[in-house]
Amino acid sequence: MAGGTKSHYHRTVKPGDVLVATRTFSAITEKQGSSGPLIFIEYELNVTTDNGEPVMSETLTRIVR
Amino acid sequence: MNPPRIQDLKPGDPLPERTFTPTNVSLFLYNAAIWNAHRIHYDQDYTTGVEKHPAIVVDGPLQGDWLTQTVINWLGDAGRLETFEYSNRRASYLGETLISGGSIKSLETEAGTVALDLFIKNEAGEIITPGSAVVRFTP
Numbered sequence: 001m002a003g004g005t006k007s008h009y010h011r012t013v014k015p016g017d018v019l020v021a022t023r024t025f026s027a028i029t030e031k032q033g034s035s036g037p038l039i040f041i042e043y044e045l046n047v048t049t050d051n052g053e054p055v056m057s058e059t060l061t062r063i064v065r
Numbered sequence: 066m067n068p069p070r071i072q073d074l075k076p077g078d079p080l081p082e083r084t085f086t087p088t089n090v091s092l093f094l095y096n097a098a099i100w101n102a103h104r105i106h107y108d109q110d111y112t113t114g115v116e117k118h119p120a121i122v123v124d125g126p127l128q129g130d131w132l133t134q135t136v137i138n139w140l141g142d143a144g145r146l147e148t149f150e151y152s153n154r155r156a157s158y159l160g161e162t163l164i165s166g167g168s169i170k171s172l173e174t175e176a177g178t179v180a181l182d183l184f185i186k187n188e189a190g191e192i193i194t195p196g197s198a199v200v201r202f203t204p
Contacts, residue, residue: 002125004152012145061152 003040003061010054018050026059039064068141071202074169074179080139082166085131087123089159095127120160125153128194131165132183136198144177144202151183151196162188170197177202 013019027042040063047056089107096106104111105122112118129151136146157163167183183196 001122001156002129002153004150005126005129006148006150008148009146 001063001065003063005058005060007056007058009056013055017055019047019055020050021045021047033065036065068143069139070143071172071174071177071179074172076169076171078169080135080167080169080181080183082164083131083135084162084164086162087127087159089121092121092123092127092159095124099124099126118156118158120158123157123159123161123163125194128153128157128163128165128185129196131163131185132167132194132196132198135165135167135183136181136200140200142203144200147178147199147201149196149198151194153194155187155191155193157185157187157193163193167196167198177204 022045024044024046025041026044027040029040031038031040040061043060043062045056045058045060046054048054093107096103101124105116105118106124107121109121112121132151133146133149136149140146164186165184166186167181170180170182172179178199178201181198181200183198184192185194185196187193
């Protein structure tokens with residue numbers, strides 16, 4: 001299930017930009033929910049230009065029952 | 066609607082609200098667009114029989130996208146979205162009508178930034194997806 005997202009937009013993108021996106025599996029934790037254990041999975045998405053300038057970074061949480 | 070001007074804003078001012086009543090067709094189209102094949106968004110028998118949800122589930126990221134739209138439709142060309150977050154706290158099901166909206170939380174007029182509180186509410190008035198954002202106005 002979807003858990004939420006936290007995004008930071010460092011700059012706007014322009015025609016001609018070459019973007020590089022890297023997605024990293026960054027964390028996995030177990031929590032006790034009201035209907036049993038829940039597993040929280042976090043991914044980091046990082047987008048830069050091809051010369052390394054930050055464009056956008058995002059943490060995405062997914063919940064698995 | 067004219068784009069907002071930072072000097073006209075004050076904490077507590079509301080952002081325009083919008084209501085959404087997803088259908089099985091609109092949820093199918095959304096999930097096709099995000100390449101999500103999870104059957105809880107279009108297969109009634111699977112959703113209730115296998116995963117034991119009461120009904121077809123409204124996507125959490127779709128609610129996040131409505132919150133992004135709440136901000137950028139209000140802001141227009143007056144600035145840009147700098148940070149944005151939301152958290153899916155409570156499920157929503159096919160047949161429900163949801164309301165998106167928000168308000169001005171705080172302003173830093175000199176820096177040109179405005180912090181916003183955002184929400185998706187259900188018909189019972191419960192906030193099922195709270196969110197927040199910071200926008201930077203173009204000088």
